[in-house]
Amino acid sequence: MATTTKTLFLTGGSGYIGSALIPLALSRNYTIRALSRTPQSDAKLLSLGATPVRGDLTSLSTLRTESASATAVIHLATAFVFGQTPSYASIKDIDTAALDAIVSGLSSTPNPDGTPKPLVTTSGTLLVRPNADGSETDEFSPLDTHPLVSRNEITAHGLALGEKSNGRVRVMDIRLAPFVYGRGGSGIRLFMQMAKHAGKIVTVGGGVNHTTTVHVDDAAELYLLALEKGVQGGVYNAGDKTGVTVGEILGAVAEIMHVPVEDLGVEEAKEKLGDVVAGFLAAENRASGGRARKELGWVCRGEGVLEEIKGERGSYREVVGEL
Numbered sequence: 001m002a003t004t005t006k007t008l009f010l011t012g013g014s015g016y017i018g019s020a021l022i023p024l025a026l027s028r029n030y031t032i033r034a035l036s037r038t039p040q041s042d043a044k045l046l047s048l049g050a051t052p053v054r055g056d057l058t059s060l061s062t063l064r065t066e067s068a069s070a071t072a073v074i075h076l077a078t079a080f081v082f083g084q085t086p087s088y089a090s091i092k093d094i095d096t097a098a099l100d101a102i103v104s105g106l107s108s109t110p111n112p113d114g115t116p117k118p119l120v121t122t123s124g125t126l127l128v129r130p131n132a133d134g135s136e137t138d139e140f141s142p143l144d145t146h147p148l149v150s151r152n153e154i155t156a157h158g159l160a161l162g163e164k165s166n167g168r169v170r171v172m173d174i175r176l177a178p179f180v181y182g183r184g185g186s187g188i189r190l191f192m193q194m195a196k197h198a199g200k201i202v203t204v205g206g207g208v209n210h211t212t213t214v215h216v217d218d219a220a221e222l223y224l225l226a227l228e229k230g231v232q233g234g235v236y237n238a239g240d241k242t243g244v245t246v247g248e249i250l251g252a253v254a255e256i257m258h259v260p261v262e263d264l265g266v267e268e269a270k271e272k273l274g275d276v277v278a279g280f281l282a283a284e285n286r287a288s289g290g291r292a293r294k295e296l297g298w299v300c301r302g303e304g305v306l307e308e309i310k311g312e313r314g315s316y317r318e319v320v321g322e323l
Contacts, residue, residue, distance in 0.1 A: 008227075009066045010034040011057070011098075012076030012122075013050055014041040016185045017176075021074065021220040022048040028224065033066055035059075035077065057098040067105025072118045072227050075102060075158075080149060082187075082276065088149045095154050103161040107168045116170035118227045119162070123155040125175045125212050125237055125287035126280075134210070136242055136288040139175070139235040148279045159233050172230035177212035177239045178285055179249060180219050181305050184315040188305075191253050192316065196323045200262045201254040204269045204282040207247020207261075212239040212287045215302020225296040240300040242286035250281075252309040256320055 008025055012018045013034030022032055026049050034045050036052035045052040055062040057079050067073050077098075079091035099121070106117045128137045129144040143152050155173050162171030180186050195201045219238045226236055247261075254261045269278035292298040308314045 006030045006071045007069060008032050009070035009073045010050070010076065011063075011074075013048075014044045015076060016183075017180065017216055017219055017223075018076050019044070019048060020183065020216045021076075021223055022050050024217075024220050024224060030071075033070070035062070035066070057094050060097060060101040063098055063101040064105035064108070067102045068109045070106070070117070072120075073102055073106060074120045074223050074227060075099065076122050078122070078151070080151075082280075088151060092154065095151075096157060099154060099158050099161070103158070103165065103169055103171070107165050110168045114167070116162075116165070116167050116232065118170045118172070118230070119158070120223050120226045120230070121155060121158045121171065121173045123151045123173055123175050124149065125177055125239055125285055126283055127152045127155070127175065128285075128287065130284040130286065134284075134286070136286045138288050139237055139291055148276055148283065155235075159235075162232050170230070170232045172226045172232075172234040172236065174219075174223055174226060175235060175237045175239075175287065176219060177214040177237075177287065178280065178283065179211055179213040179305060180216050180238070181213060181308055182216040182302055182315060184319045186216065188249070188253065188309060188316060189319055191250060192257055192319055192323060195253060195257045195259045200259050201250045201257070202269070202273065202281070203247050203250050203261055203263045204278055205266055206263055207245055207250060207281075209246050209282060209284040210242060210286050211244065211246050211249070211283070212237075212242050212285050213244060213249075213305040214238050214240040214289070215300065215308070218298075218300040218302050222292055222296070222298050225292070225298055229296050231295075234295075236292040236296065236298075237287045237289050238292070239287040239289040240302070241304060242288065244305060246281055249305060249309070252306050253316075256310050256316060
């Protein structure tokens, strides 16, 4: 019996999560085509087993064409660059147009059996207001009225497009934890680079605020589970642990980098680091991944974040020697 060809179109494929997701998707018999902006990204995607497609989020015709040809789409990319883009509002139109193009492409070529084509989008658990009593939030908790990155409007737009597609597209959203870690990459590597440059690690308000963490391999697994099992309009927190504090994470970074920790007040941190970085470091975020576990069968298998940073086999031990 012939195996059904499954083509996955991926944005952000050469990035941190995409690099973990591609091998996983290949192991599940997907053929992968991935948006690529540069020759360097082309080479990386090819090494991972994906076919690069030249373009970026402004290449709307390419996004439509690739989505139309795909069985499914996972949309990881955004025009927002943490610590560089002044505000999400400044690139909102780019992200909106890209999402419109993807859904338009998927809708234009419905499945022969009438089932909707899946699209998984990306946002973050920091969109949600923390509970005053310090308990965990979930996907139905109230949104923060002043989030660091106001991607909630784009997320809502994408989910609404699925509702309006007459059953042709099934849209789900993954809310990533503030600290996605593992494989020696992501924000923790960035903080290590900052520590190397500045000779110190900065915390805000004592670093006592809790945050949500998830290993990159577990996050990649959740994207595929949502693609395969998620319901239209489903929002799923990619949150594993919620009991660790930002101070504990950055303290672990300081330990392996052999630098001191300097604590700043919120206003001083905003002046020195900018509103987005200061707000990120000060944010209280405890987002439960219970819905994904219950509805999608998500199981987290990655090492804890502190073990990954300073454990003998932790991936960030190697990064110290690279910096």
